[in-house]
Amino acid sequence: MDAPATTASTALRASFAVAAMLVVFALLLFVPAGRWNWARGWLYVGVVAAYLLVSWWCLARWNPELIEARLRVGPGTKTWDKWWGGLFAPMMAAVFVVAGLDARAGAADFSTAAWWFGLAVFVAGAALLLWPMVVNPFFEKTVRIQ
Secondary structure, three states: OOOOOOOHHHHHHHHHHHHHHHHHHHHHHHHHHOOOOOHHHHHHHHHHHHHHHHHHHHHHHHOHHHHHHHOOOOOOEOHHHHHHHHHHHHHHHHHHHHHHHHHHHOOOOOOHHHHHHHHHHHHHHHHHHHHHHHHOOOOOOOOEOO
16 A cells, blocks of 8 residues: 655645755855855755755655654654754764865865765765665654653
């Protein structure tokens, strides 16, 4: 039996979440960089956007119920996991801010080969993250007894 299709409400909420995430990522990169004409920054935002779109498509096709589950914190989520999420988000934001500050200072102007290697590592890691989300309907953001 086929999995239920993603509802229009879930699709709209997920689309808004993805768009908001991309705007926040861009702001966290470009405001500290002090410029909007940073080509590698835009390339990174494009790569993240492509990953999010591919993830959305794969989940909508093979595990649509997980989209709704990942848009919220489910009932029964442990308090420690909520705390961890609250600590993890600023740490991830700091990565973008530091990258932007680095671009402003010009401290680490990587070679093209290093950038492509980093992209390959990103794509491999993204695939390793996406595969379990596609095959495991319980791959939520937090730990909880279901």
